[in-house]
Ligand code: IDP
């Protein structure tokens with residue numbers, strides 16, 4: 001089964017929307033394999049967003065993602081990476097379709113509410129960055145055969 005990493009960014013916590021967002025994933029049929037509320041350190045943020053180091057928005061990106069607690073989640077399903085990215089919507093909420101998370105809850109790229117891994121390879125690296133193996137829960141959901 002495929003896994004992906006999601007970050008409900010600090011504005012999702014401050015706007016008290018984390019329940020709504022988690023609920024969307026549960027209803028779609030994604031299983032929560034790991035989850036925590038934590039403040040991302042500058043070091044972890046810099047590693048996570050290393051490919052954006054040269055971007056003009058890099059400093060704002062790091063200062064925003066470290067500005068308060070985020071919720072970090074590992075989600076699991078068939079094609080989890082593709083499904084979750086499609087639920088999240090495009091990077092710029094101005095282009096995001098209604099019905100996607102960014103299309104429903106966000107207006108600016110800098111405060112686009114949520115991160116989701118963009119490939120199976122990045123998901124593996126991101127899960128390792130944010131979770132130790134003992135934080136990953138191995139359990140069965142009784143609804144699984146019905147999905
Ligand atoms: P993604 O989150 O949709 O995968 P990326 O291109 O990987 O988008 O960019 C990482 C994050 O950097 C975005 O989620 C967004 O918060 C921020 N970002 C990307 N482009 C811009 C921009 O043009 N202005 C401000 N922030 C941006």
Ligand code: MG
Nearest residue numbers: 115116117118
């Ligand atoms: Mg990305």
